[in-house]
Amino acid sequence: MADTIETLKELARQVRYATREGENTGERVGRTLVGILNLLSQCSLEELNKIFLHKSKPDETPFLLKLLGGAEVGEAIDSLVAGKGILLKDGRVQADTLEARFALIVQEVIFNRLSAMESDYSFSESGTIESVELxxxxxxxxxxxxxxxxxxxALAENDVVYGIVNDLVSGGxxxxxxxxxxxxxxxxxNAINAVMYPDSEVPGGKNYPPEPLMILSHRGNPVNAERQGYWYLSSREKCICMLDGVIKPILEESNYSIIIGRLKHLSLFDNLPINYLHTYVYCRGIAVQDIHRIxxxxIPVRVENNRGKWSAEESVSNPYQSxxxxxxxxxxxxxxxxxxxxGTTEEPQYASTGWAMIEGNPDFTIDIDSSNxxxxxxxxxxxxxKITGKLYNQDVTPHILDADVEWTRDTGNVTEDNAWAVAHAEAGKSLPLTVNDLGPDYMNMTGCKxxxxxxxxxxxxxxETTDYVPF
Incomplete structure (x- = not known):
């Protein structure tokens, strides 16, 4: 067969490369075609099926099939947004869905900027059950x-582990x-031996046996204190939690060491004005350098540091700060x-630039004293x-301007009293009095104020304040 093929190739080359007129005679061309037909007649359809792949029906080959130009399955449109079909081209695979039954190994994953997660995510040692043997x-x-x-x-002896399974396959x-x-x-x-907790020791009061493909996650350990911590993120509970001291499936309030998000209804929050629809951060202990409250x-909220009673000596040795x-x-x-x-060394008082009164008696009062x-x-x-004034329980007389003091007299004689007030408009904080200032009717026991x-x-x-003295 191989010799015949080579002979036919030689005859075909002679026909192809003939250059002289009349060189390709009918005999030469005919002999070549007849030879090809005779060769093909020696190959049965069954033999040809072993050599060629069909275009008209499903076919297969056990050998490597190279599609150097790529491949398209169905009506393919090259687009991530409006594409369809399956496209294999330029080192790319483009399809609507890519499912990996065991693992997907890549060097870089580039995905949509928006991604969403649901249910609970555990950050701890874990493993997927391949099979279950009771x-x-x-x-x-x-x-x-x-x-x-x-x-x-990475699971260890005495680890408390749990897994969640659903019955969606069976229609539930x-x-x-x-x-x-x-x-x-x-x-x-790469196997573990484990025992189920009784129903009375698990959340919900009902435990279920493990299933193949269930993901087991470590949660705690009743023996090894180093393995009693556990991080989880829950879109259902709307929080991130760090658990400590976990020794059994049912958690105690003391197991919650960090909560970021919506708080749990724990008894330690009972006396606090907690809005359980708002977000908080609860942490058992904290070490920080800076805290900014708003x-x-x-608006920034400043924190008060109560230093107790003011001391002139302490203002120098341990300066007050703001x-x-x-x-x-x-x-x-x-x-x-x-x-x-x-660093102010001023005494806290009215008109002090280093201090402001925030709590106490805010009333301005005056007292009238008689020199005799x-x-x-x-x-x-x-x-x-003489007038003395007090504000914040301290003397503020020096800060009262004479022009801001108004004296009036009340003897019952309005005309005389108005004239007296005009005559003493510039008296200020000191008002000299003689018997003439008591009014013309004073000796008739009318009184004077x-x-x-x-x-x-x-x-x-x-x-502003007012005071009076009677005579």
Whole structure:
């Protein structure tokens, strides 16, 4: 057969490369064609089927098939957005769905900017059950799937593990949780022996046996304290949790060491104004360098550092401070003061630039005193009324301007009293009095009252008060 093929090739080449007129005679061409037909007649259809792949019916080959130009399955359109069919071209595979029954190994994964996760995600040692073998003693032997050649389980003896399985394949919509305790780990076989917890020791009061393809996750360990921690993220519970000290399936309140998100309904939050629809951060312990507090409007909230009673000595030896995050507070004359300037040595009082009163008596009061007391002979009446003012329980008399003091008199004679007020408009904080200031009808026992109206200006709010003395 091989010799015949070579002979036919030689005849065909002679026909192809003939250059002289009349060189390709009918005999030469005919002999070549007849030879080809004779060769083909020696090959049966069954023999040809072994050589060629069909275009008209399904076919297969056990040999390597190279599609150097690529391949298209169905009506293929090259597009990630509006494409269809299956496209194999330029080293790419483009399809609607790519399913891997065991593993997908890639060097880089590039995916849509938006990704979503549902249910619970465990960040702990885990393994996928390949098969389930119920032993005579009621325990389970669970071989775990190897993700790569040297993959061995990281589960340990006495680990509390759990897995969740559903019955969606059978048409149901239920999820079941299986709780197990690891009795033995066969590292070389990548398998574990485990026992189910009784129903009374698991959440929900019902435990279920393990199933093939169930993913087991480590949650705690009743013996090894180093293996009693567990991180999980739950879209169902809307939080991230760190559990500590887990020794059994049913959690205690003390197991929650960190909660980020919506808080659990724990008894330690009962006396707090918690809104369980809001997000919080709960942590058993914290070590930080900086804390910045803001209110709901984004305005920084300063923290008070109460230094107790104000001390002039302490203002020098341990200066009072005021920063964006914290301010010192002191008590002075029954009022609470906020430090405004770091290192101030001023005494907390009215008009101090280093302090502001934040708690205490805010009332401005005055007192009227007589230089010669309050008992006089009618024919020897002479004294001076002096005003003193107090604000924040401290003397503020020097800060009262004479122009802000108004004296009036009340004897019942309006005309005479108005004339007297005009004559003493410039008296200020000191008002000299003689018997003539008591009015023309004083000796008729009509009485006389001197009224002081005082204004204290502090640049923002004006404090005003009134007092009087009778004679």
């Amino acid at each position: 032993l005579e003693d009621g325990t389970y032997r669970l071989p775990l799937r190897k993700r790569w050649e040297n993959d061995f389980t 919509g239920n999820y079941y949780t299986s709780w197990l305790r690891v009795l033995h780990v066969d590292t070389s076989a 209110d709901y409007e984004g 920063t964006q995050e914290v301010y010192d507070a002191v008590y002075h004359y029954g009022c609470k003061w906020m430090c405004l300037v770091t 007391g309050w008992y006089f002979d009618a024919d020897k009446f002479e004294t001076t009324l 001197f009224i002081a109206r005082v204004l204290l200006r502090d640049g923002q709010n004006n404090h």
